[in-house]
Amino acid sequence: xxxSLTSQKKVVFAIGTGRCGxxxxxxxFAQEPNIASWHERHPMxxxxxxxxQWNKLxxxxxxxxxTKRLGVEADWQQGKVSFESSAYLSLSILKLHEAFDAHFILxxxxxxxxxxxxxxxxxxxxxxxxxxxxxxAGYQPHPSHPHHPFSRITPQGEMGKTWHQWSRVxxxxxxxxxxxxxxxxx
Numbered sequence: 001x002x003x004s005l006t007s008q009k010k011v012v013f014a015i016g017t018g019r020c021g022x023x024x025x026x027x028x029f030a031q032e033p034n035i036a037s038w039h040e041r042h043p044m045x046x047x048x049x050x051x052x053q054w055n056k057l058x059x060x061x062x063x064x065x066x067t068k069r070l071g072v073e074a075d076w077q078q079g080k081v082s083f084e085s086s087a088y089l090s091l092s093i094l095k096l097h098e099a100f101d102a103h104f105i106l107x108x109x110x111x112x113x114x115x116x117x118x119x120x121x122x123x124x125x126x127x128x129x130x131x132x133x134x135x136x137a138g139y140q141p142h143p144s145h146p147h148h149p150f151s152r153i154t155p156q157g158e159m160g161k162t163w164h165q166w167s168r169v170x171x172x173x174x175x176x177x178x179x180x181x182x183x184x185x186x
Contacts, residue, residue, distance in 0.1 A: 011100040013103075014086070016107035017109075022085040022086060029083050042071065046088035047148070049092050054182070072100060093183060114176050128140065133161045153179075154175075
């Protein structure tokens with residue numbers, strides 16, 4: 001990287017389906033002295049925004065963007081490019097671009113490797129508790145991290161009914177396909 005990167009206030013986000021190299025990329029960019037590099041800087045904020053975006057919930061984006069702005073401005077005060085790598089932000093592209101004139105890096109990995117990685121990580125385990133598949137899934141009991149129920153999105157309606165009958169591999173593949181389709185549509 002050159003010093004020209006810090007001549008203007010810049011914001012860059014790396015996004016993807018998850019399990020696609022976001023942690024690695026954040027560590028790699030952290031080696032560059034002109035870049036403030038973060039991996040999932042605000043997981044609860046970002047996972048909740050993804051949950052709202054996915055479920056088309058009419059919420060105000062102000063809190064989400066204000067949280068991001070605090071981090072970005074702290075990076076700029078150090079004279080650095082603000083870089084964050086997080087799959088949670090994959091459904092927030094338009095809002096982040098509008099707020100920061102941000103640039104984006106899309107990370108892609110072979111789908112079978114993404115599914116296997118999520119499976120190994122325990123995605124959708126234990127099984128989702130849901131009484132009405134026509135509604136967005138609620139907060140789940142015993143999450144390993146408090147933001148996981150918001151980040152592990154699920155379909156609603158008829159697809160939600162069918163989704164519950166699939167194996168975890170099928171559920172994860174559906175998740176990856178839906179996320180990819182959604183951010184490519186942005």
